[in-house]
Amino acid sequence: MSDIATIDEPDQFSFPVLAKMVCGGMMLVGLIAFGLTWIGGVELAMTGWVIGAWYALGFPLFGAIFLAMCTLASSGWHTVIKRVPEAMTRYFPVAAVTFVVVIFAVLGSDFYEWAHPHDHGDMHSDLLLHKQPYLNASAFIIRMAIYFGIWIACSYALVRASRKQDVDGDVKHTITARRISAPFAILFGLTLTFASIDYVMSVEPTWFSTMFAVYQFGGIMSAGFAMLALVLIFLQQSGYMRKSVNANHYHNVGIWLLSSVTFWAYVWFCQFMLIWYSNIPEETAHYVARWEGEWFWVSFVITPLVHWVIPFLMLLPRPNKRNPKMLGLAALIVLAGRFIDLWQFMAPRPHLDAGIPHTSQGVWTFVVVGTLVGFIGLFLFVTLKALEKAPLLAKKDPYFDESLHHHI
Amino acid sequence: MPEEQNNLFMAVFTDEDHCLEAVKACTQANFTYHDVLAPYAVHGLDRAMGLPFSKITWVTFLCGLGGTSIAFLGMGYISGWDWPLNIGGKGALPFPAMVPIMFELTVLLGGLCTMLALFAFCFLFPGKQARLFHARQTDDRFVVVLEMDEDFSEAKAREIFTANHAEEIRQVPHDYNVNAAGEDD
Numbered sequence: 302m303s304d305i306a307t308i309d310e311p312d313q314f315s316f317p318v319l320a321k322m323v324c325g326g327m328m329l330v331g332l333i334a335f336g337l338t339w340i341g342g343v344e345l346a347m348t349g350w351v352i353g354a355w356y357a358l359g360f361p362l363f364g365a366i367f368l369a370m371c372t373l374a375s376s377g378w379h380t381v382i383k384r385v386p387e388a389m390t391r392y393f394p395v396a397a398v399t400f401v402v403v404i405f406a407v408l409g410s411d412f413y414e415w416a417h418p419h420d421h422g423d424m425h426s427d428l429l430l431h432k433q434p435y436l437n438a439s440a441f442i443i444r445m446a447i448y449f450g451i452w453i454a455c456s457y458a459l460v461r462a463s464r465k466q467d468v469d470g471d472v473k474h475t476i477t478a479r480r481i482s483a484p485f486a487i488l489f490g491l492t493l494t495f496a497s498i499d500y501v502m503s504v505e506p507t508w509f510s511t512m513f514a515v516y517q518f519g520g521i522m523s524a525g526f527a528m529l530a531l532v533l534i535f536l537q538q539s540g541y542m543r544k545s546v547n548a549n550h551y552h553n554v555g556i557w558l559l560s561s562v563t564f565w566a567y568v569w570f571c572q573f574m575l576i577w578y579s580n581i582p583e584e585t586a587h588y589v590a591r592w593e594g595e596w597f598w599v600s601f602v603i604t605p606l607v608h609w610v611i612p613f614l615m616l617l618p619r620p621n622k623r624n625p626k627m628l629g630l631a632a633l634i635v636l637a638g639r640f641i642d643l644w645q646f647m648a649p650r651p652h653l654d655a656g657i658p659h660t661s662q663g664v665w666t667f668v669v670v671g672t673l674v675g676f677i678g679l680f681l682f683v684t685l686k687a688l689e690k691a692p693l694l695a696k697k698d699p700y701f702d703e704s705l706h707h708h709i
Numbered sequence: 710m711p712e713e714q715n716n717l718f719m720a721v722f723t724d725e726d727h728c729l730e731a732v733k734a735c736t737q738a739n740f741t742y743h744d745v746l747a748p749y750a751v752h753g754l755d756r757a758m759g760l761p762f763s764k765i766t767w768v769t770f771l772c773g774l775g776g777t778s779i780a781f782l783g784m785g786y787i788s789g790w791d792w793p794l795n796i797g798g799k800g801a802l803p804f805p806a807m808v809p810i811m812f813e814l815t816v817l818l819g820g821l822c823t824m825l826a827l828f829a830f831c832f833l834f835p836g837k838q839a840r841l842f843h844a845r846q847t848d849d850r851f852v853v854v855l856e857m858d859e860d861f862s863e864a865k866a867r868e869i870f871t872a873n874h875a876e877e878i879r880q881v882p883h884d885y886n887v888n889a890a891g892e893d894d
Contacts, residue, residue, distance in 0.1 A: 574805045
């Protein structure tokens with residue numbers, strides 16, 4: 302029954318020179334943009350860096366949890382494409398280096414206001430001092446080491462089991478992956494919760510939302526599936542996995558992308574609606590600053606439109622999910638939406654003026670998108686480099702045959 | 710005056726894969742299906758029979774859209790126009806508060822209408838007498854029923870069914886029904 306013998310396609314990915322140059326160019330653009338944003342001040346530069354670093358960290362996080370979910374669910378369909386999420390997780394160590402810069406943002410700037418609280422005798426500084434036991438520089442660094450330690454250890458263990466299986470084809474490596482995935486799924490939930498509070502939510506240290514980690518999870522999954530679809534399309538365009546990956550695998554990725562963006566929209570709206578309805582001042586401050594003026598269009602019109610409405614309507618018909626062109630276009634829109642979502646969260650930097658929240662930075666801060674381009678270039682370079690290290694198809698995986706015959 | 714109806718030619722299979730292979734061969738031979746009956750949904754059977762894609766997704770989509778509009782217009786009329794009430798300082802037309810109800814009605818109407826449309830398409834209603842070609846067709850047997858029209862060739866059909874390990878092959882009248890004949894076991 303096996304079609305393994307009939308697959309005569311390149312087994313080893315080699316990173317095309319043109320793609321290398323494009324990735325290098327993107328990194329150069331990012332570096333120049335990051336340098337230029339210093340003109341706007343250290344806070345603007347750090348806004349770009351934190352958005353980019355967190356955005357790119359979402360991809361290896363997605364890769365690791367996607368592998369864990371598929372392993373735990375005994376899923377078969379993903380086996381032909383599993384080298385791509387595996388390669389994505391290889392970005393973790395590089396992400397750790399980019400987050401060292403975030404430590405400098407904590408220590409040496411006022412990007413994270415909680416890092417240098419001053420007692421002005423008002424309620425705002427009282428609250429910051431009250432949050433000191435959690436939000437302080439040393440605890441921040443220790444937590445960062447724990448998160449990255451867990452992520453790197455678990456993702457390396459998962460990838461190692463898969464590599465060993467390439468050699469002997471023993472089913473015990475699938476069982477090992479299952480044993481790693483179960484605790485990782487729990488640890489992932491905990492680390493992602495605290496990491497999203499540390500790096501993103503604490504930009505406005507007096508604001509809080511109990512939905513925040515779920516909201517970031519929705520965004521990470523959306524952007525992750527979008528990137529997975531784009532990398533698959535790139536691989537097929539460059540002549541790899543032409544026969545093994547077909548419309549049915551794209552269909553499944555499309556279904557996941559559709560459900561992820563819808564999940565994101567659901568959480569995005571829940572978070573807003575509950576705060577809007579209960580109308581408690583310390584919670585609403587965040588939204589009031591975005592409700593007035595130019596940010597309204599970004600936060601309440603463009604974000605839901607680009608992150609959910611357009612991709613949702615594009616991906617709803619069955620033929621569109623099976624068509625790589627439509628799926629790729631929807632994926633690009635989702636990636637743009639993910640940036641707009643993070644940007645409208647980090648850039649406005651509201652402050653209280655006579656008790657009324659005001660934003661100190663306008664929509665011109667969109668220029669930080671340049672820094673993000675660099676991060677995406679870096680991520681793609683690391684991922685495609687890692688993809689060269691192993692055969693593209695996990696032919697000895699017990700689910701491989703099932704995956705080839707995947708049909709919906 | 711209804712046309713004279715064709716007799717039917719049926720084969721019973723004990724295995725899903727054998728049934729699927731037989732159906733693929735029958736489609737290739739250009740036979741007309743009366744029906745293919747299985748105790749559960751067999752993956753790929755509709756495609757093997759050469760059936761077009763189901764239009765039921767349009768029912769779901771349009772009814773879901775109808776649910777959204779009914780919720781929005783209903784709430785708008787009740788709390789925005791007919792008897793405006795300002796609850797909690799949110800104004801008479803609080804859009805964010807309407808979204809959960811719009812969402813719920815979208816899902817509810819979309820789901821219910823899909824089910825009702827399915828019943829209508831399949832002509833199912835409470836108290837309907839089941840028409841069975843084989844007493845165990847809802848248990849563990851797969852039945853392929855062909856129309857004996859001008860495209861039909863008995864020799865060819867027998868050959869296909871025998872090659873795919875049919876348990877039973879027989880010609881039956883157009884209104885054949887095990888249930889009515891009382892052949893229950």
